[in-house]
Amino acid sequence: MSQQMQARILFNEQVGPDVFRMVVEAPEIAKEVKSGQFFHVRCGAEYDPLLRRPISIHQYRSKTGELFFLYQVKGKGTALLSQMRPGEYVDLMGPLGNGFSLKKGNGLYVLVGGGIGIAPLLSVAQDIKKQGFEIVTLLGAQSRSHVYVEDDFRLYSDQIFIWTVDGSSGLKGLVTHMLPEVIRTCNINQILTCGPHGMLKEVAQQAMAANIPCQVSLEEKMGCGVGACLSCACSIKVPEDSAFTYKKVCVDGPVFEAEEVIWDEE
Amino acid sequence: MSQQMQARILFNEQVGPDVFRMVVEAPEIAKEVKSGQFFHVRCGAEYDPLLRRPISIHQYRSKTGELFFLYQVKGKGTALLSQMRPGEYVDLMGPLGNGFSLKKGNGLYVLVGGGIGIAPLLSVAQDIKKQGFEIVTLLGAQSRSHVYVEDDFRLYSDQIFIWTVDGSSGLKGLVTHMLPEVIRTCNINQILTCGPHGMLKEVAQQAMAANIPCQVSLEEKMGCGVGACLSCACSIKVPEDSAFTYKKVCVDGPVFEAEEVIWDEE
Amino acid sequence: MKNKPSLAVNIGGLKMNNPVMTASGTFGFGKEYAPYLDLNRLGAIVVKGTTLKPKAGNKVPRIAETPAGMLNAVGLENPGVDYFLAHEMPFLKQHDVPVVVNIAGNSAADYAELAARLDREEGIAALEVNISCPNVKQGGIAFGTQCSMAQDVIGAVRKVTQLPLIAKLSPNVTSIVEIAKSVEEAGADAVSLINTLLGMSIDAKTRKPRLANIVGGLSGPAVKPVALRMVWQVAGAIDIPIIGMGGIMTAEDAVEFLIAGASAVAVGTANFVNPHATMDIVNGIEQYLEEEGMKDIHELIGSLQI
């Protein structure tokens, strides 16, 4: 069950120009987490910044009781997080949200990650590999220096393709360019994706057109993280007679089936 | 001239249950400072806490370019200060205020410090010693564990008396109990004092009664530290026809002559 | 054995074991925070603002962080009173904690209809009438900023219910004292202050408002000084009890509101930062009373030394 805790930091190291990987000790929690879930992290002790920040599980090791986070320094909160040192404690709330659920089949899994959206996919890759399935990974980034933890993904992926917008690493262009070919040539159980909204939409539409199950991990600004404040509304198809128009990214998501999402809304 | 600067922290070590000594590198400034002046210190980069905190010069070493601060952790600001590490930079504004000025004579100097009010007096002791005068130091504290940097004071003092409220170190009672005797038995050039308001008042009144020059270092909540915001008003005697009722601790002080201060106001 | 100090308060007929309530809209319907604390230890649960019909609320982004605060423009999203009674009340009824329903509407008649509907239901301990929500176009804030309209709404609700009636006031007014007096006159049993301050946030890069609704309500520690001032001003002017709120994060904050004259406090934004903030506050108030040698919370209420 979700809880609030002070977790000891084991590592907090820079792995890219603006990206850090934090490893914390949380033995009980590390046994319970599901890939795609997130933690709501308090980044400082004072009131500025005030709110927690949602950060996905990047990896978990049930045996050693370790949780990994991969995060990009965007503003105040993540900047403070990056200044924390091993031995200090970080205030976590979680695990929160639903997580990915793997659709079984006799094919392979395709992971599509863009930018820092790759963070939760490594954990998913681990899960899939544990069950012995094949993985094709497509990672997109702005440029060479924004390709993070590529080696970790190589460990679990049977095939991996890196796309950079400027072509400075791997193939040049958007990661979604390659998806049609992958869809055409592979027997796919499911596509799992996380990244910028535009990318998710493109992946979802290609998957739906090809009738391939697809799960997307959405983002929205969060207050509580537990379904209480209604900050994180997202447009999900609900029955006509429902009392609700929106679902909540924090408790109904962050992972949704591609066809549930209303992609046309801006 | 007063300036704002980022000073590199050389040490920041705990010297008592709630007291730290910070040493920073500020070669240009260390040449200019006067004992009794203070720096206005930014304790965090975000907006909570928002304001700077005034901290006195505890020691300065013109040769090595080092400035020392001795500070007690009271609230948010000083707590953050205590977490800073060597190699980091601290944002200082100063030196600010007037500082002590030594009244020459053929007698000795008496320093009276209470609580963390001892901080600026060490620097004064150094100055006096440099000029070859004798020093009698009276330090007051709540209890044994609140007696800080006693050894540093011993270095410069010809005689030193420690008073604790609970008698756990030195003599039992308030440091001001001893002053009448010192006044009676010594040829005193000047009394210099810093500490809680009640102590200052008592010291000032004894000094004035005995016609001994006495300088007190006052405290008041500060905004700007430079005389612009009028937060730090203190009641000082001014000519009848003056346009001002109050003086400012930050620029007219923090050091005042005992007889200037209106001690009766509460 | 030493007796624990008494924390019990009575807010215009709403009896609570301690003065710590949840602020409407920040604690969902209670169940969301059940994993983090024992709901039975709360003074009362105030649920999300409820309307007659379901409301979709505003588009996202609905929140924006500000220095020591946050703006929200949720727009009163809620599933409507029928859904609330059918699907949320049963869970709450399993607990031994007073449930206060926060209500909102577009007209005095709306409010009255909703109040009448709730008055018939079991398990509801009080009604908090939100005449101050800044996030809905119609009505909402206007009711709370003019004495006559505030009186209309409270008067209409008063006619249809015997439940303790709490008027929740907007701070976006020239004189909170005048509004408080007018709702007291109209029959309110207590007042809640404050709702959020109307604010705005702009993204300099995109030059767009950070909230889809453009403006939203400011809450959190940033507003505490304003809230405390209003509680103190109103405490000197009316005879009904005050529920103080606005930026309460710790027991010390809560104690300050009680000292200013609030008889109870509500905890809002703090829940998001610290999910067991309410429990820490209950414990902290008790400890404060013990340390100060006070036997009853009423010794603390309104004890400002001037």
Next chain:
Amino acid sequence: MKNKPSLAVNIGGLKMNNPVMTASGTFGFGKEYAPYLDLNRLGAIVVKGTTLKPKAGNKVPRIAETPAGMLNAVGLENPGVDYFLAHEMPFLKQHDVPVVVNIAGNSAADYAELAARLDREEGIAALEVNISCPNVKQGGIAFGTQCSMAQDVIGAVRKVTQLPLIAKLSPNVTSIVEIAKSVEEAGADAVSLINTLLGMSIDAKTRKPRLANIVGGLSGPAVKPVALRMVWQVAGAIDIPIIGMGGIMTAEDAVEFLIAGASAVAVGTANFVNPHATMDIVNGIEQYLEEEGMKDIHELIGSLQI
């Protein structure tokens, strides 16, 4: 060589090289900050609130820190207009920067007398009429919270001076738009918003107010969302320019106020935190314009994308 973007603005006759002013009461009479910055690079210096006779101000403590903000109750301490002209103006006149005098009084007649006195003096670029100071018992805030009284004061001052006349408004009102409209009608050339929000702070340990004056004015980042909202609301309702202020700490904050519709900004509390905040803001605005490919600051003013 690339041309620098133009930062010059004209605030109802007050011509400035850039839109960055100091907020009254936070920058003394200029000389206090001279060691930290080149005063000539400011858009204008607005000096401490000045009255006809010297004022002693309130007892201490006069300030209290709050989350991301501060309360002050200085109580308009100032040496009076004669002292100001004799002892402070000479220093300011040595500089090449417009000097705006912020004035306060207890009656419309007071204000008018003071304005008439200043109108005769050389070197004063504009008058800012403070009808919103929350720290003096008499007058002060009342003027700024009622349209009729605001109009009386501005009208009286308008009659006696040709100087650009800036009305500084209180945010402690139900409708800032109404007040702004009424001072525009009374002849103000510009409005300054916002003055401080009325707040309070209590020390839980001593159970005493943290300010000797009990209540005080809240400023700093905490109030920025409220200030920005008011600037945006007023910008849509009046034709005279707005000087935006309230929690501006960085160039990004200043840009947000300009986007919301302010034609200039004033920097207050930020000076205490960062003594060269104003310079950083001037430089930062220029850089923003360059990055956005804007040639003139007027492209930015009121450019909110809705």
